[in-house]
Amino acid sequence: TINGVAGLFNASSTVSRQEFAKYFQTLRRDEDSLAGIQGLGFSRFVPAADWRKLIDSVRAEGFTDFTIRPPGPRPLGSSILYLEPFDLRNQRAFGFDMYSEATRRQAMDRAAQTGLPSMSGRVRLVQERNTGVQPGVLIYAPVYRRATRTPPSDPSEYPVTLEGWAYSPIRVGDLVSAARSEEHTSELQ
DSSP, X not given: OHHHHHHHHHHXXXXXXXXXXXXXXXXXXXXGGGTTBOOEEEEEEEEGGGHHHHHHHHHHTTOTTOOOBSOSOOSEEEXXXXXXXXXXXXXXXXXXXXXXXHHHHHHHHHHHHHXXXXXXXXXXXXXXXXXXXXXXXXXXXXXXXXXXXXXXXXGGGHHHHEEEEEEEEEEHHHHHHHHHHHHHHHHHO
């Protein structure tokens, strides 16, 4: 499904928030296949010089408190712009710079530089709170700028080549429980 999100962005010069939500709703018709998957999203690559412009454009959409988190200057970053379902849990991730964290960044770089999906190591998803916390992983697929469509050899080339990442946060406990339940059900048949 992250390859589908990458394909959506590759097939269009722009993808609106409403189009992304409609795309997700179409996929969501098969709820059972989404067990453990917290959502589907898109995180835009953002060089430091473009942070203010991105923040202003998202605020103009009506998200007046939007900002890129965590705060602080970084030469390269990202910002979660779309994440469906846009429920309370996923709204906690809106604006988060996944590139600011080493485990996530490693998987994002691997995806960007190989052109293939890449899974992070174990992380605590920003959607988690203090109760019922589960380990998480993220799967990333690169979305390249329309003019290039080629994997960069290193992060210094991202401003020219990379639009961002299609991604999916996964709550590992929910995924394993669903797989065990499915396995148990098939054994009974």
